[in-house]
Amino acid sequence: MVTPDSSRKPRSNSSAARAPRRARVRPLPLRATVRLRDYGDVWYKHGLSGAVAFVLPALLLLAAGRLDLIMYTSAGTMVSLYAHGLPYAARARALLWLVLGMTASLAVALTAAAYVDSVALLVLGTALVAAVHKVACEATGIGPPNNVVLTFLAATAFFVPQRPQEIPFHLSLQLAGGALAWLVAMAPALVRPHGPERIAVARALEAAARALHAGPGADAGPSPTPRHTAAAAVNTAWQTLSLVPRRPRPRTEPAPHAGLERLLLRAEAGPADGDATVAERTAEAARFAVWAQDLRQGRPLPGVRLSGRQRAELAGVLAEREQRRRLGPGDEPAAAAPAPGPGAGAAAGTGARAGAGPGGDGGGRHPLRPAPGRSRGFRQVLRQFRPGSPLAPVGARTAVGCALAGWVSLLLGVGHPYWAVVTAAAVFQANTTLSWHRVVQRTLGNLVGLLLFTALLPVIGTGPPTMVLLVVLFQIGAEALITRNYWLGTVCVTPMALLLAMFASDTPAEVLVADRWTDTLVGVAVGLLSCVLVTNRRAASRIDAALREAEAARDRARLLLDAPAGPGPDRDGDLARSRDRLGTALIELREALDIASGEWWQPDLPEEEAERAEREGHEVLGELVRTLAAPARPAPAAVEHRARAAAGG
Incomplete structure (x- = not known):
């Protein structure tokens, strides 16, 4: 956070004086779980995009008398619910990856449905796919509706009778639906590109x-x-x-x-x-x-004046952003070398991310450089599936919990065990308290949704056109109500899921209702138990390590800035490497805080210390950028130019 005070107060390294934090058990509240919030400010964009993308192929299938294929087109059109908060360039990439990821999941599900006869193995495959969806969505930070919609669509495909020769055609329907969803989600860019x-x-x-x-x-x-x-x-x-x-x-x-x-x-x-x-x-x-x-x-932006300290932090923020762009989304910086003492030469403090400037001279006034050998994008997501990654416990918890939920449902004789898998996958949240919230919300929402579905059975029996219309209305209603509370949105999601199941099978409605209710109870119970038993104990230690690294990088940079300026490239090289180290350390600190949203048995997170470290780090990083982009040089860094333009300086 930026304060208007432009004075600079030296601080001691807070990690040395940091008091130990005791672990505590979070309470499981009930009132806050069902409390209603305000409507979301752009819920209609999600709802209308999903409705338009769904209804166009649904009408074509209705005219052709093939509504049994609606599940495959929906596996593509549901992608339109995602990424509405992203700028359009990033949204285009995110939706493309979602469509391709859904294609891969659907291909696995359809192949298993065609060749695997054991229902228990199908449940295991569904649980593994659910775990992949969970880890991938957490790693990319795609946002609502996260992994639940993807898992529901893929899980359904595992249990739909399939012939091998039909798989390419069904996948082509999904890709066509995904292409339509991409166009619908990107259409507003023509009117309001920013x-x-x-x-x-x-x-x-x-x-x-x-x-x-x-x-x-x-x-x-x-x-x-x-x-x-x-x-x-x-x-x-x-x-x-x-x-x-x-x-x-x-x-x-x-x-x-x-x-x-x-x-x-x-x-x-x-x-x-x-x-x-x-x-x-x-x-x-x-x-x-x-x-x-x-x-x-959409009115013109107002003119805003900034203080000197605010301009300094803005330069640091822009420098960190440039480093993030070059490392790739979600990239984890390599471990840096310990901060050397004052007066060290140009070779000191390089760490694993130092990188040389053009020509390999190691010094000079260049924009933030990418660390050599860093992976980007898809490879970064793949790294999260390694056993030592911070998201490995999340994937293990999802796989174990979903498989157990499906098997218990199968033992109880439920005809749709994949619903228990989806329910368990929806329960898994960042910590036990949030998972408890989801248990209560999912149970209450499904119960009310089943009552609503039962009351609408006379209307549903009038024919397929009415069913298509109800799916569209429920989709819009879900996007409108889920912003008020998850359980309200589930009231609409439950009958919509039952209607989609009716398109692909002739199972009586009363059987669908009984299976859905049983799977809900099994899924929430097993899901909550898995959250309690499998915890992510690496989250707090990663924050502490990132905080220490950010403070060390900040102190090293401050020593270099306060030291008397000397001639030659050595000082420029030290400043450039210090800038790189501080920028990547701030990225790691923010990512650690985002991932460690809290387990049920974890120490309190050092939020105030991290906030101070980020604020001071951005200020120091801004000073480094301005020092390295001195006016005497004919080609100042691009980051400094953007900082000056953004600050109005």
Whole structure:
């Protein structure tokens, strides 16, 4: 967080004085589980995109009398529910990978359905695919609806009778549905090409306004406090802007998102100013609300003035973003060497990520360089399936829990054991408390949804056109209500899933209702038990290591900046390597905090220490960038140019 104070206060290394944190057991609340929230601000975009992508092929299949094929087209069209918060360039890539990933999952499921006769083995295959979906969605941070929709579609395909010669045709239907979903999701770019990033910044401004209205005393309440909520919204907006492509352009051309970056810094600074009077906080909150409305309405961006310290942090943020772009999404920086003492030569502190400049001279004033040999994108996701990765326990928990849920359902004689697998997969959250929330919400939502489905049976019996219309209405309703609470959204998801099952089989409705209810109880019970027994104990230790590395990199950079400037390339080389090390350390710290959202038996996370380390690290990184981009050089770094343009300097 940025504060308006431009003075620099030296701090001691906080890791040395850090008090040990005791592990604690989280309570399992009930009231907060069913509490209703406000409607989401863009729920209609998700709902309408999914409805349009679903209904077009459904109408074609209805006219051809082949609604039994709707499951395969839906496996492609459901992709339109994803990635609405991403800028359009990133959304195009994400949706393409989702379509290809769904094609691979469907191919595995259809092949197993065609060649495997053992239902127990089919349940095991479904559980393994569910684990892959869980780890991949967590590794990429794709966001709602996460792995649940993908797992539901693939799990259904495992238990649909299949002939080998039909598999290519069914996969082509899925690919056609995916192509349609891609077009529907990308269509708004023709009208508002910068809509997602403007919405993200508007949310950050609105959250900051609420934090200003609440005042400093609100931070003493239970988590999440308004200030923490504002910090999360600001961080999400920074991540959204970091995904916008930044192509080289003339120095006289302003950065396309400079205004959004200045607005974000103001939003970040507002709640941090605890010394402001009530009138000042109210006036700032009012400005934030007006700016957020302007962003949502597509009006021109307002002019925003930044303090010197805010400009320094903006330069650091942009430098970290450039490093993140070059390393690749979600890339983990290699372990850095210990910070050398002051006065070390150019060879000191290189670590595994130092990298040389053009020509291999190791020094000079260059943009942040990619660490050599780093993997990107798809390979990074594959690395998360290794036994030692932070997400390995998540995958193991999902696989074991889903398999047990399916087998228990099979032993009880349920005709749709894959529903228990999907329910267990939906239960697995970041920690036991959130999993408990999902257990209560899933059980309540499925019960009410089954009652609604039963009440609608006379209407459903009127024919396939009515069933298609109900699926569309339930899909829109699910996207509208799930923002208020997950259990409300499940009320619509449950009858929609039953209707899709009726398209592919002639199972009586009363049997579907009984199977769904039994699978829900089995899935939530086994899923919660698996969350308790299989915990991710690596999360807290990764945060501590990342925090120590960020502090060490910051202190090393501060020593270099405060040391007397000497001639020659040695100082430039030290500064460049220190800049790289600090940038990658800040990336690792943020990723560690995002992954470690908390297990049921973990120490309290050092959120305040991490926030301070990020703030001070960005400021120091900004100073490094400006020092390395001195005006005397004819070709300053591209990152510094963007920082100056974004800060209005």
